[in-house]
Amino acid sequence: MRAMVRLTAVCLLLALAGGAHARAMTARIGRVITPVATLEGVRVQLDWPAQAAQGQLRLQARRVAAADLGYRFTDLDWRCPLHRDGQGGWRCDGAIRQGRGAPAMLHLALGPATTDVELRRGGARLGVHRSAATPDITDIDLTHVPLVWTQALLAQAWPAGNLKAGTLDGRMQVIAAANAPLRVTGPLTLAGGALDTADGLTAAENLAASLNLDLSFAERDRVRVDGFLRGGELLFGNAYIALGQRRVALQLDAVQAGNEWQVPTLSWRDPGILTAQGTATLGPDASLRTLDLRLETPDLAPLRDAYLTGLLGVAGVSDIALRGAADAGLHVRDGALTDFDVVLRAVDIDDPQQRFGFHQLEGDVRLSSSGTATSELQWQSGQLYGLNFGAARIPLDSSGGELRSRAPIVLPMLGGQIRFDQLRLRPPSAGQGLDVRFGMSLEQLDVAQLAKALQWPAFTGQLTGSIPQAHYVNETLVFDGGLSMQIFDGSVSVSSLAMERPFGVAPTLSADVELDDLDMESLTGVFGFGSVSGRLDGRIGALRMVDWQAVAFDASLRTDRAAARAKGTRQRISQRAVQDLSSVGDASVVTSLQSRLIGFFDDFGYRRIGIDCHLADDVCAMDGLGSAGQGFIIVEGSGLPRLTVVGFNRQVDWPTLVERLGAIGQGEVKPVVQ
Numbered sequence: 001m002r003a004m005v006r007l008t009a010v011c012l013l014l015a016l017a018g019g020a021h022a023r024a025m026t027a028r029i030g031r032v033i034t035p036v037a038t039l040e041g042v043r044v045q046l047d048w049p050a051q052a053a054q055g056q057l058r059l060q061a062r063r064v065a066a067a068d069l070g071y072r073f074t075d076l077d078w079r080c081p082l083h084r085d086g087q088g089g090w091r092c093d094g095a096i097r098q099g100r101g102a103p104a105m106l107h108l109a110l111g112p113a114t115t116d117v118e119l120r121r122g123g124a125r126l127g128v129h130r131s132a133a134t135p136d137i138t139d140i141d142l143t144h145v146p147l148v149w150t151q152a153l154l155a156q157a158w159p160a161g162n163l164k165a166g167t168l169d170g171r172m173q174v175i176a177a178a179n180a181p182l183r184v185t186g187p188l189t190l191a192g193g194a195l196d197t198a199d200g201l202t203a204a205e206n207l208a209a210s211l212n213l214d215l216s217f218a219e220r221d222r223v224r225v226d227g228f229l230r231g232g233e234l235l236f237g238n239a240y241i242a243l244g245q246r247r248v249a250l251q252l253d254a255v256q257a258g259n260e261w262q263v264p265t266l267s268w269r270d271p272g273i274l275t276a277q278g279t280a281t282l283g284p285d286a287s288l289r290t291l292d293l294r295l296e297t298p299d300l301a302p303l304r305d306a307y308l309t310g311l312l313g314v315a316g317v318s319d320i321a322l323r324g325a326a327d328a329g330l331h332v333r334d335g336a337l338t339d340f341d342v343v344l345r346a347v348d349i350d351d352p353q354q355r356f357g358f359h360q361l362e363g364d365v366r367l368s369s370s371g372t373a374t375s376e377l378q379w380q381s382g383q384l385y386g387l388n389f390g391a392a393r394i395p396l397d398s399s400g401g402e403l404r405s406r407a408p409i410v411l412p413m414l415g416g417q418i419r420f421d422q423l424r425l426r427p428p429s430a431g432q433g434l435d436v437r438f439g440m441s442l443e444q445l446d447v448a449q450l451a452k453a454l455q456w457p458a459f460t461g462q463l464t465g466s467i468p469q470a471h472y473v474n475e476t477l478v479f480d481g482g483l484s485m486q487i488f489d490g491s492v493s494v495s496s497l498a499m500e501r502p503f504g505v506a507p508t509l510s511a512d513v514e515l516d517d518l519d520m521e522s523l524t525g526v527f528g529f530g531s532v533s534g535r536l537d538g539r540i541g542a543l544r545m546v547d548w549q550a551v552a553f554d555a556s557l558r559t560d561r562a563a564a565r566a567k568g569t570r571q572r573i574s575q576r577a578v579q580d581l582s583s584v585g586d587a588s589v590v591t592s593l594q595s596r597l598i599g600f601f602d603d604f605g606y607r608r609i610g611i612d613c614h615l616a617d618d619v620c621a622m623d624g625l626g627s628a629g630q631g632f633i634i635v636e637g638s639g640l641p642r643l644t645v646v647g648f649n650r651q652v653d654w655p656t657l658v659e660r661l662g663a664i665g666q667g668e669v670k671p672v673v674q
Contacts, residue, residue, distance in 0.1 A: 024048075037066040046082070054083035057092055073153070075099045078106055088112050124149075125165070138174040140186075143248045145169070147193055156221065160285045166193035166207065170628075181218030188213055193232065202286065207232030207243075211250075221256040240310030246270060265295070273302050278330075286513075291332035300324050300347065317355075317502025323348040324361070338369040338431035344377070349388070355503050359384040359487045367427060369401040386453045389413040393474045394423075402426045414446035414453075416462075438471040440479075447487055457526040461487030465494075476500045490518035490535070506547045513540040517563045530577025531603070533570055550654075552615050573632060573635060573643075581634055581645055588674035607638035611647075620652045 028185075029042040048055030049432075057080050064073040080094025089111035095103040104121040117128040126149075127141035147166035154161050172186035193207035211227035212430025231250040234241040253265035263280040280294035296551035299304050304312065312318040331339040347361035360380040366373035378393040390412035395470030397404050405423035428434050430499040445463040450456070465483030484493035493514045500508040515538035524532045538557035545551065564571055611634050612623040625630040628646045633643035 037064055039064050048082075054081045056080075057082040058486050073098050080106070080108070085109065085111075098491075123547065136175055136177040138176070140172045140174060142168050142170045142172065142188070147190065147195075156217070158286050160197045160199075161202075162196055162198070164194040164196060165192050172213070181216045181222075182494075183217075184215040185213060187211070187227075197286075201237050203235040203237075205233045207234070209250075223254045224249065225252040225253070235310070237309070238310045238314050240305055240313075242305060242309070244306070245271075246306075254282075260289065261286075270306070272299065273306050275295060278322070286592070288332075288335055289334060291330060293330045295326075295330070296329040297327075298325050299325060316501060317351060319352050321348075321352070323349040337427055339365075339367055340427075341366040341373075341375075351503075354383065354386045357385050358384070365396060365403070366398055366405055368398045368399065371399065373398045375404075387413060387450065388453075389418070401429065413445065414449045414463075415446035416442070416464075418442055419446075433474055438470050440467045441472055442483060447485060459487055459526060461485060466499075472502075475504060477502050488518040488522045491516045509543075509545045509548070511543050513543060516541070517556070517560060517567075519567075519569075520559070521569075523575060530580050531565075531572075531574040532577050532609070533572045534606075534609070535560040535567060535569060537563075550615065551618075554614050556612045557610065559606075571606050571638070572603045572608070573606050578635070578643065578645060580605070604637060604641060604643040605639040606635050606643070608636045609634065613652075617652055618654045620657055622647055622650050622652055 002664055009286065019473040022042040025046045025048075027044040029044070030040070032042055037039070039061045041060075043060045045058040045060075046055055048287060057078075059076075059078045061076040062074065064076055066072075076096065076098055078094060078096040081504045082090060082092045085091045089109060091107075091109050093105065093107045096106040097103045100152050102121070104119055107116075107118040107120070109116040113132040114291045115128075117132040119126040121328040123144045124146055125141070125143040127143075129139040129141070143324055144299065147168055148163045150168070151163045154163060168188055168190055170186055170188035172184055172188065173183070175183040175460045188209075190207060190209040190211070190213050193209070194203075194205050196203040208230040209227060211225055211228065214222075214224040216222040228252060229243055229250055231243050231245045233243065237545070243286050249267070249269040251265060251267035252263065254261050254263045256262075261282040261284075263282065266275070266280055268276040274337060276293055277295065280288065280292070281290040283289050285288045304320070308322075309318050309530050310319065325345045329340060341364060343364045344361045347358070348360065349356075349358045351357055358379045359382060361377065362379070363377040364375045365377055366375040375398070376393060378391070380391050382389050392409060392411050395406040397406050403423075403425040405420070409420040410425060411418040411420070419441045421441070424436070424440040426432075426435040428497065442463055442465050447459050447461040450463065451459040453499065463483070463485045465485075467479045467481040467483070468573050469480040470477060471480075476607075477499040479497040482493055482497070484490040485494075494511050494515070495514070496510070496512045498510050516538060517535040520536050521533045523536065524530060536557060537560045539553045539653060540553050543553040559571065561571065608625055610625040613617075614621040614623075622632065624634045624647060626633050628644075631648040635643065636644040636645050639652065
């Protein structure tokens, strides 16, 4: 604006020099330099008819650059009628364009001791006032000025930031004293602010603020911001902040040092929810390089919706309920978390989906990268996938950026206990996610309680086993070793056990399962599957479950005649069990007697029972003991009446098969003798 004033002053001199006889005057100026801006390729033209009360002024500039403020314009063209204002000054009002862009209205008033400039476009107004008494100070009034008009100024401090929407109101001062940094200071009000970055990692919407700014542009640019945010939404990476209509106090002091921004003062006060104070260092793209921050929250309940939904959403637990209070300290170096300390007071964590929960969490957790630290965490009770567990204590040591348990962690559960040994936890850093390692042993867990909690059939027995090493990384939990369950007077062993997203969306489980010498009479009795006596072996290999529903496996079940003899168990199958097998596998019954005589027998002897299922794409490829024409044998009879059950449908829809099994268990399938 100061350059425009100087050029207009040149025009006035031309007009005065020409007097009443002036007709047309033109001046070409190679460069005009002011403390704020430089104009190049300037052409000034004045047409003032003889005896006329006003003349026509046209000012053109090929290039205008305000380097300190980041503004650059090309092909500026301003036309206006120039006349005296009756008070010893001059006025000129007209349209100004940049290239072929939309015009704005520029008003200029030159008084004996003051200069006023006003730029208007639509409802936006930018006013500039200068006084001869304070030549180094320029006052700027902003009224509904689009935030995007400040894009060039923002780019000076943050090149990646892209302003999208919002308006500014305020009264600023530009101070351009000789041999001093250029300063921009004053109060500013923002409404409906929106910005983002090309990578989508930083964004703001509907941001409202009342701020006091103090910007200094020199060899070391400086930014000071003090005021209040009054609503809106903010995104920083995975951290989403919902301000609602709350009034949050903000204080920021940043100094440019080379390609970095040092932030010696950072303060955020959201009353009743979160207070944060610290220092930081930012890279030229606003990426976080260092951070030292203290956090205090008197109530975790509102903290979730206000600050944690983004982070919890990434972990798949955005709907957990939080209660209690917490304090924390964070230390980041080279963009990675190196140290932290968290103090919890009477904290409850409840997952509505019953995946996990902790009640009355107390204590502290301290992570150290450069030194050593000790801490201890405890809780009174909790639950894991609907299974309740008791109180436990976790004593911790830390060094080298890793947390380690000082002693085994014993968790009372299901009438027995789960023991964790050599727990090692490394928080996310240097592009690597959370890394957890531990050993685990299960001691005499009551299978009856487990079955009831998981709404399984009424199994009985004990679950025991040892996993020497478990490793959680990249949202996948892999177990070395295996588990063994003593049920139905036999055993079930699980190996190659792994879980993906165990607490996230659509958790996935994979495993291999081996069955050995299960008592079939107890097993079929629990499932309501007629009555079969004998012993069962089997394998369910490559089992894969998504959201606890089976989507793939390779299963083979066979009776073990030798084990039945060793146990002194007869191999018999009831008529009800025959009918249930037939209904599940679309099978037919073949006997050595007329079918109408079957109804006279309650059960039958058998030599072998076997059934296979390879599940893929919701289809179970069925097989059995061997081929029987177009079918496959499920039950091979023995003695009289000699009974054989043959399946003919080798491709069975898995959801239909599950539905039939459920109907059998509920007694909805009735025996029919054919």
